[in-house]
Amino acid sequence: MNITTTGQVCALSSGDIILRTGDAMVNGSKVQVQVLSSKEGSCPVNSSGEVGVADLQETHNQFRQHVDSGLKTLAEKQGVGGLPNGPAASPRQVAEAQASPDPHDREELTRQNEEASKSEAEAQANVTNQRQSGGWSEASVAAARDQMHSARPLSEKKKH
Secondary structure, three states, X not given: OEXXXXXXXEEOOOOOEEEEOOOOOEOOOEEEEEEEEOOOOOOOOOOEEEEXXXXXXXXXXXXXXXXXXXXXXXXHOOXXXXXXXXXXXXXXXXXXXXXXXXXXXXXXXXXXXXXXXXXXXXXXXXXXXXXXXXXXXXXXXXXXXXHHHHHOOHHHHOOO
């Protein structure tokens, strides 16, 4: 990959490190960079210039391929030829990740279910009274439906 610095071109080689210094595109396809580290014969350290976005993308893609290839080799050959074994695949319990249930939760859920059952019984009684009196209006039907829905225990609401 080449960098254009003040009209001159210098070459980067494998292992050289550059830093993108600008967000704006230059000439529609280049970005500003600075050389942070280089080998002898490459662009001098601290030199700034422009590099093509396509070149950066290709360099990044090649780097990812090398990393993926290296990880694959490491996984396939762990414990062989001097490569260490990887960590065991068995999970372990961590005390900080264990939560004990709140003793009041059961009581609270029981109380809520009792309240819901009482409200549902009241709603059923209202419906029965409406039927017996013959007074079914749209508003009374909607109100009874809403009251019954809100009175259902939480375990039943999840089913609907």
